[in-house]
Amino acid sequence: MYNVPADFINEQKVWDALENNQHPDPSRIREILARATEMKGLTLDEVAVLTCIQEPEMLEELYNTANRVKDTIYGKRLVLFAPLYISNLCANECLYCAFRASNKGINRHALSQEHIAREVEVLIKQGHKRILLVAGESYPKEGLQYVLDSVKTIYSVKSEHGEIRRVNVNVAPLSLDEFKQLKSTNIGTYQIFQETYHRETYAKVHKGGKKKDYNWRVWALHRAMEAGIDDVGIGVLFGLFDYRFEILAMIQHINELEDKFGVGPHTISVPRMEPATNSDMASNPPYPVSDADFKKIVAILRLAVPYTGIIMSTRETAKMRRETFAMGVSQISAGSKTNPGGYEEEDDISGQFSLGDHRSLDEVIRDVAAMGYIPSFCTACYRLGRTGQDFMDLAKPGDIKLHCGPNAVSSFKEYLQNFASPETVEVGNQLIQQTIDSMSGVARQRAEKLVKRVEAGRDDVYC
Known part of the structure; x- marks a missing residue:
C-alpha cells in the first residue's frame, strides 16, 4: 500500500x-x-x-x-514549546535546506546523550515543558535507536522546578514497525512536512537521498497512525510552489486521514521559506509568499480545519507572529535555536534556517501576556489520554475548554512563580486574575482551585 x-x-x-x-x-x-x-x-x-x-x-x-x-474554540490561549535539534547530519539533497548533505558550510553535529541532557537542562531552567525533537534525515551508527534513546534522555532530565512533560518528534518517515517503536517511547505528536505537494516541484527540489521518494513521504502519516500514534502534525514549506495549490492539496491529505482513521492531523505548521546557509533557493523562493498572503493562509486554514492547532515558529518576526494570533495561530515556539547544541553555545552558521524572532522565552511570554493571551505549558491531554478521536470528541462540542482554560492558567502561574522576570510576573498575574474573572461555572471553579494549589507550592497540577 x-x-x-x-x-x-x-x-x-x-x-x-x-x-x-x-x-x-x-x-x-x-x-x-x-x-x-x-x-x-x-x-x-x-x-x-x-x-x-x-x-x-x-x-x-x-x-x-x-x-x-x-476565539470560540481556543479562547485567549497560546501553547508554547521549543525545538531541540539533536543532529544536523543528513543524507538528502534538498536545495532549500542548510542541512543538505553536500553543504560544506556548516558544522556537523550529532549530540551525545550527555549533550542532549545538558541542552534539556537549559530549556527546563528557562521554563519550557514541551520540546519538539528535530533531527536531520541521517543518524549516527545506532540508527533509529539514537532517536529512541534521545526521547528517553529528554524525559529523564529533572530539576527543582520542572522537567519536560511532553516530547513531540519531527524525524524522517519510518516504516510501520519503526513507528511502533517510536510510539513506545511515549511521544506526543509525530510531525512531518511534505514540503510541497506538487510532484514536479518536489522532484526538482529534492535531488538525492530517500527524501526523493514523494510517495514514501506522503504515506508516512498513514503508517504513523496505523502504528497507534493518533496525534500527527502536517505542513508544507510555503514558497516552493503556488500557495493556493499547496493549501488545497493539504486539505486533500487531511480529508484522506479523516476518511481512513476518523480523525485528521492534530496540528498544521505554516513555515515560510527563510534564508539558509549556502542555499540560493532559500534566499530567493521560487514562489515567494507576501505578508498579506501569509496572513490569508493562516486565516483560511483556521476556517477549513477549525479544531486543528496551527503552529507558527520563530522563522517569522515578532510582528508577524503577533498579527496572526487573532487569525488562527494557537501554538508558537519561543527562544528557539535550530542548530544542535545551540542552547548551550552560539553557532550562527549551523542552523537549518534563519530566525525572524530572536527574543527569549521570557520576552515572548511578556509580550503575549500584554496582548491578553494566556501562555500555556499544559500537557494534560497527552497524559490523560485525551488524544486523537477522544480529543476531537471533546473539542467539537466545546467541552475541551473546561479543561484547557483552567490548565492554561495554572501552567502559566507555575511559570510565573518559578521562572519569570519581575516584569513578566507583574503582567502575568494581572492577566491571570482577569482571565479567571472572565470565566464562569465549572471552568472558573477549576481554574481557581488549580491556581491556589500552585500558589501553595504545587507544580504540575491539571484537570
Whole structure:
C-alpha cells in the first residue's frame, strides 16, 4: 500500500477547483464565511474561493471570521514549546535546506546523550515543558535507536522546578514497525512536512537521498497512525510552489486521514521559506509568499480545519507572529535555536534556517501576556489520554475548554512563580486574575482551585 502513488493527492482536482472559483463575488464569499462559523470545516471548492480573495474589505471579513472561530474554540490561549535539534547530519539533497548533505558550510553535529541532557537542562531552567525533537534525515551508527534513546534522555532530565512533560518528534518517515517503536517511547505528536505537494516541484527540489521518494513521504502519516500514534502534525514549506495549490492539496491529505482513521492531523505548521546557509533557493523562493498572503493562509486554514492547532515558529518576526494570533495561530515556539547544541553555545552558521524572532522565552511570554493571551505549558491531554478521536470528541462540542482554560492558567502561574522576570510576573498575574474573572461555572471553579494549589507550592497540577 505505502509504495504506490498517493492518488488522494489529485492535482487535477486542485487545479479545477482553483479554475472554477476565480473572481468570486462578495455574496459567495460571505456565504462561505457564514458557513465557516458553524465550525464544521469547508469543502475544496469553498477553500478555493477563499484563496482568491483580494479586496481589502473581503480580506478583513476573512480575518474577522477566523478570529471568531479561533476565539470560540481556543479562547485567549497560546501553547508554547521549543525545538531541540539533536543532529544536523543528513543524507538528502534538498536545495532549500542548510542541512543538505553536500553543504560544506556548516558544522556537523550529532549530540551525545550527555549533550542532549545538558541542552534539556537549559530549556527546563528557562521554563519550557514541551520540546519538539528535530533531527536531520541521517543518524549516527545506532540508527533509529539514537532517536529512541534521545526521547528517553529528554524525559529523564529533572530539576527543582520542572522537567519536560511532553516530547513531540519531527524525524524522517519510518516504516510501520519503526513507528511502533517510536510510539513506545511515549511521544506526543509525530510531525512531518511534505514540503510541497506538487510532484514536479518536489522532484526538482529534492535531488538525492530517500527524501526523493514523494510517495514514501506522503504515506508516512498513514503508517504513523496505523502504528497507534493518533496525534500527527502536517505542513508544507510555503514558497516552493503556488500557495493556493499547496493549501488545497493539504486539505486533500487531511480529508484522506479523516476518511481512513476518523480523525485528521492534530496540528498544521505554516513555515515560510527563510534564508539558509549556502542555499540560493532559500534566499530567493521560487514562489515567494507576501505578508498579506501569509496572513490569508493562516486565516483560511483556521476556517477549513477549525479544531486543528496551527503552529507558527520563530522563522517569522515578532510582528508577524503577533498579527496572526487573532487569525488562527494557537501554538508558537519561543527562544528557539535550530542548530544542535545551540542552547548551550552560539553557532550562527549551523542552523537549518534563519530566525525572524530572536527574543527569549521570557520576552515572548511578556509580550503575549500584554496582548491578553494566556501562555500555556499544559500537557494534560497527552497524559490523560485525551488524544486523537477522544480529543476531537471533546473539542467539537466545546467541552475541551473546561479543561484547557483552567490548565492554561495554572501552567502559566507555575511559570510565573518559578521562572519569570519581575516584569513578566507583574503582567502575568494581572492577566491571570482577569482571565479567571472572565470565566464562569465549572471552568472558573477549576481554574481557581488549580491556581491556589500552585500558589501553595504545587507544580504540575491539571484537570
